[in-house]
Amino acid sequence: MTAVGGGCEPACVMEQRERDADAVLIGSALGGLVAGAILARHGKRVVVLEHADTVGGRGGSVPRDGYWIDFGHRDGHDVGDCQVAWHHGVEAAREAGVDVALRRVAAPLRVHHLPGGDVTTGGDWSAAGLVAMACAALSPREDDVEELRAVVARLAGAEPAEVAGAIPETLGAWVTAHAASASVRRAVLLMAAVVFHSHPEEASAGRFMQFLRRRAAGSPSIPDDDEVGGMQGLIEPWARAIRTHGGEIALGWKPVEIIVEGGRVRGAVAVDRANLVREVRAPVAISTYPVWENFDLIDERLFPPDLVAAAWQLKAHRADLVGWQAGLRRLPTVRASGRPEDHAGWNRLLAGPERAYRGGYQITSLTSRRAAPPGRHLLALVMARFFRGGSTAGQPWSAARAALDESIAYLHRFYADLDACLEWSAYQYVTAPQSMSWAWAPVVRHGLEVPGIDGLYLASSTLEAPAAVLDIGAYAGREAARRALGHLAR
DSSP states (O other): OOOOOTSOOOOHHHHHHHESSSSSSSSSSSHHHHHHHHHTTTTTEEEEEEESSSSGGGEEEEEEEEEEETTTTTTSSSOOOBBOOOHHHHHHHHTTTTTOEEEEEEEEEEEEETTTTTTEEOOOHHHHHHHHHHHHHHHHHHHHHHHHHHHHHHHHHHHHHHHHHHSSSBBBHHHHHHHHHHHHHHHHHHHHHHTOOOGGGGGGGGHHHHHHHHTTTOOOOOOOOOOSSSTTHHHHHHHHHHHHHOOEEETOOOEEEEEEEEEEEEEEEOTTTTTOOEEEOSEEEOOOSSSSGGGGGSSSSSSSSHHHHHHHHHHTOOOOEEEEEEEESSSOETTTTTTEEEOOOOEEEEEETTTTEEEEEEGGGGOTTTTTSSTTTEEEEEEEEOOOOSSOOOSOHHHHHHHHHHHHOOOHHHSSSHHHHHHEEEEEEEEESGGGGGGSSSSSOOOOOEETEEEOOOTTTTTTOOOOOOOOHHHHHHHHHHHHHHHHHH
């Protein structure tokens, strides 16, 4: 008896939905693609299960009428950013035989003070650059400047043991203990706000130390791929490498279980939009999901209790992202100079005398040639809404939109002709855990391997690793591939 519409026995149909592999990758976030590219280059059979319709998750970009919108697919995993500290990525690319095109950002930071419009230009993310920014914003006394430099030097020069000990300590508590002047404490918290955190007193002191230490290694970069725009340029080269070496990227397949039997990984199960099942049998599973999302795929009772506790604690520090994306017919004119905009880095927005964080914006097309159609440009304004004890973000949409509108109104004052440049614009709302809020959490995160589950590697952006946001994906993927190769060689 033949199967309906197929001329094939049922066993043959079932066979098409099963596959043996050396490694199954859960999600196509950067860490998974890096691991997959390295493993495929070593001749290993790789299958990537991705429930979205594009690779990269929220770390990449989505095409819209020739524009590449950063911060990724609504159904994707991982987190995004628009500048890359790319150190571990260099080594990972070498091991995978991948060429990632990056352009250095000469002036990565400009700070705007709302509503007046004072602008601090030419800054960077280094300790010295952030101190200069804070001094320009707050005008501290000379004695306080000297103390500020000494306090920041201590943060930036902390030894590894001090950094590790300060990870569970909040920055607010740390500066209270180490800075005598209220002005200095305020300046340090302002630095952390400009880097990212809208509640800097709640951020991890150890994470801020790590940030300052890493930023001494050089300027950040922005992807500039020949084929795709924005942050997708950091993603696609790895996907191309996987396919080139015979690996499979199965889009539209949502992982629902990582099979663990007898303390060992046996493969993974995924479903398509019709909830039809596909099983991939493999001795290695590399998950790119935030750590707590793995408990939807594997019974959390199989994980060590301390890992589970830390995972749920880390989840409480997630945030979603709201923003405004604008397609531009041409570059807007800076009102103060009368010249077209040429700042390719981040613009951070601070509001009022308290210098409250109001997000930031960037014209990504100034560095990424494919971010917008030829002759057009893309402006992205984003704000993170940190979860503060509830099940939803800290402020409702109406309040978030009001804050966005305040910043948009400022842009219309800062630029002389923004209205004339607008081709289209739209608000953006990306649910948690989109932003890199977890990167500042005063929580010691998980390791790559899980005691008691042989063959499982957690190569996600929630990994505890000596790497910056996004570069952590390269680190996690490279290390997962190395350990997987050792596992497969047993």
